[in-house]
Amino acid sequence: MTARRPAHVLANAPFRRLWLAMSVCSLGDWLNIVALTALAGNLARPGDFRAQSLAVGGVFVAKMLPAILLGPLAGAFADRFDRRLCMVVADLSRFALVISIAAVVWLAPNDVAYRWIIAATLLVECVNLFWVPAKDATVPNLVPKERLEQANQLNLLVTYGTAPLAAALFAALSVVVDLLGGRPWLSGCLALVVNAGAFLVSAALIFTLKGIPRRNGAISTPSVVKQIVEGWRFVGGNRLVRGLVIGMLGAFAAGGAVIGVARIYVTALRGGDAAYGVMFGAVFVGMAAGMFFGLRLLRGLSRRRLFGLAITVAGLVLIAIALIHDLVFVVMLTVLLGACAGIAWIIGYTLIGLEVEDAIRGRTFAFLQSTARVVLLFVVAVANPVAALFGSHMVRAGAFSYTFDGSNLVLVIGGVLAAVVGVLGLWHMDDRKGVPLTADLLAAVRGESFTPEPPEEVPGLFIAFEGGEGSGKTTQSRMIAIWLRDQGYDVVQTREPGATKAGMRLRAILLDAAEKGLSARAEALMYAADRAEHVEKVIRPALHRGSVVVSDRYVDSSLAYQGAGRALDPEDVSKVNAWATGGLVPHLTVLIDTPPEVGLRRLGGAADRIESEPLEFHERVRKEFRALAAASPDRYLVVDGTLAQEEITRLIQDRIREILPDPVPREAEDITGTMPAIRE
Known part of the structure; x- marks a missing residue:
């Protein structure tokens, strides 16, 4: 039996009705902006550039000022009312105010009409401050939690998607007025009538909407300054x-x-x-x-x-x-x-x-x-x-x-x-x-x-494993090395820090939990020094022999741990390590992506200096690893570290097969052919 596909959020009748109300309201809001600014320009003295500039600017200030100053107060006040009643009354109020603007523009002198545009616009925006938080608080009560993201995407679509529709409608009304020889401000008045009608339709839709709770927690928001x-x-x-x-x-x-x-x-x-x-x-x-x-x-x-x-x-x-x-x-x-x-x-x-x-x-x-x-x-x-x-x-x-x-x-x-x-x-x-x-x-x-630059051809293959503490990268690098040997390859399995004699001494310092006073810059330079020795003595010679090098950590660990974790300039960390390695880059970097709280729970025994860092440090490290992988998707394989070990190994093997020489040599045969190019 095939699993039933979950219904779209618009199949939810109450949300669909609210979404339609939001759509017509959003269309009305955009039409309102275009119509009011056009009216302000038309009501100002013809040919007077300064008067028109100030008139249009006054409308914009009137529209935006209430949200800045009164948003938190209106949200807290709206908490006290029935949400459906609040939205219906707000829609009816906006309908009355917008119709009044059209009537005053039609009947009153220009200066009186402009003053009422500013006053009514302020009032409409104050009413909006009640409608919006009531709507935002209602949506989670009409759709299940797993559909909330989809509902929010639809809300965002109508919020901005109706703007070009409103602009096209206003342009069409203006063309009709021009063809009929109407006065310049008539198109603005007609647009306001359509805008008022949209608010009336929204009020009717919400009035007939069932299932909106009276109150279900606070919907107020902090002040803009505080945010x-x-x-x-x-x-x-x-x-x-x-x-x-x-x-x-x-x-x-x-x-x-x-x-x-x-x-x-x-x-x-x-x-x-x-x-x-x-x-x-x-x-x-x-x-x-x-x-x-x-x-x-x-x-x-x-x-x-x-x-x-x-x-x-x-x-x-x-x-x-x-x-x-x-x-x-x-x-x-x-x-x-x-x-x-x-x-x-x-x-x-x-x-x-x-x-x-x-x-x-x-x-x-x-x-x-x-x-x-x-x-x-x-x-x-x-x-x-x-x-x-x-x-x-x-x-x-x-x-x-x-x-x-x-x-x-x-x-x-x-x-x-x-x-x-x-x-x-x-x-x-x-x-x-x-x-x-x-x-x-x-x-x-x-x-x-x-x-x-074109990559340098060498007969070896370089695979690096990266990940946070307890991610499982060490286990997986060992499993992959064993698997590659079973396929007949000469494999050099290595790690950082500590793959050389000098590196072992550096590792003892770097991971010593008692070494609390080590500065971030000194730490980054010591890791780079270990890496320079590692590349010179282990990795590069193995690659030129035609071996497969499997390394537990490489340059990206420094970019994640010292760059993001220690908050050093990533460009500085990158330059130091590029110099230390001679620009040597792995053919493939396998990132075992494991949430830090999961990885740290896996660790046994006493924590070393890096493992004992706070969770926020390890969160930054994980995010940087993911950002590095996103920036170089061709070089990276990202694997979910919470999967079963066997599943992770299988996914890595599938990816490595794509870059291995073809045909794969048997154990009894010599390794021939040339590996894929490596960048240096």
Whole structure:
């Protein structure tokens, strides 16, 4: 009998109804942003660049300020109410407020209408603060725990996936109004009516939804300031995560500059509301394309390099958007800008998820999201006043004339900021030092991995085993050595530290539990000294004889233990060991990936100096091993160390068979032929 496939989360009727409500609300929210900023620009004095800049900026500040200041208070207040009633009342309130904006714009003078836009926008965002935490707290009560991740992915899809739909709808409404000869603000009013209808549909869906508990634990959130302060405490100590967060926030600031001045920039390019809707949607279409296709097209490029490169290119594209005064080209470049932002955002989130310990991952993401909101608010609030202060200037040189206004200036500043952050990210996190970026990128475009130099042909095969304490790598290296001898190979089984006479003395110092005062740098240099002797006296001679070398630990152990565990600069550790080994790299590195708490429980007897380090140390070591494997998938075999020993051995044998000479020699025969190339 075949096992029944578990039902999709949308097969859950209550969640499906809530998800539909979230979808129409999200569509309404995006439509609201586009419509209100377009209305603000249309209500300002025609042709007055400064007035339009300040009007649009006021709408953005009104939309974002409540979440920054009142989020925790509203969440705590929402804890006290029936969640379904809270969401229904919030939807009805948003419906009434949005309809009132359309009515006031239609009937009142421009200055009165604009003031009500700001006031009503503040009120709508305050109401949102009740709806969002009630919704977030309801989802876990409607879906089983094993389906919660799938439900959250669907929620994320509608949160951002409805943005281009809203932009396209607004553009279509604007085209219809233009064809019918309507007033410029009419398309904004029609969009607000559709937006209000979306809130009304959401209220009806949630009102008929059964199974929402009145209250099931607190749903309040800490203040944004507290999240940022506590989050930086955890993020600041990790060099890679710190670089990722700074890069993502830099990209977010550049994106905020685009959002802030897009409306007045499109107007300066003689585009109407339809063009604004198209440009707004182009950002999100590009982001979706970047998230989906970017990583697939450049599969062979290091993720750390791609992260910095995407932000750098986004900055250069943003500068081009600022300087090119052609609406069609600007829209095309905006799609490319969104694609770069999407690539950077998905890589940053993925790498942070891999690098941050489970216990603090939630706080790290909360810190990132909270800081991003603050950065966005600051940039959007500053962008329009800066644009208004700079004004509009015409440069003439004979028959040539060029207009450079405040929106151009803001976009140039945002582009320069993103490019600088991207270059710093490339320098800060580059994990392929010495490999030219251009050659690496071209190889990735061709679907290949760039190799700096052709490998040196030698008749031996080098296999290294890596893993944390108690991972089982020593047992597996011994089992593989026995198996290879049974196949007729000349096998040299060795280990680090301690494979030479000098190495044995170094091992005694390095692993002595009483040697507590040894500095991290001294430890790294002693391991490198042992490795230099090991390569010179044991590994290289065996490889030139045509032997198979099976080593228990090699260079990657120093990168994991001294680089990540001791928090030394990984580039320094890598350079020292590359010099010590003459650049000798294994044909295959087998990583036995075992959770530290499992591995440490396996150890018997007194713990040595490394084994006695705290669990956090061993967690960092494991994460670095996994990051090294992810950066060089062709050279690594990663095996789950919690599997049965026989299963682990079988998986390793299957992988080694792929690189052994063919045909495999018998025990009675001499070993002939040449092993695969080795890099030195």
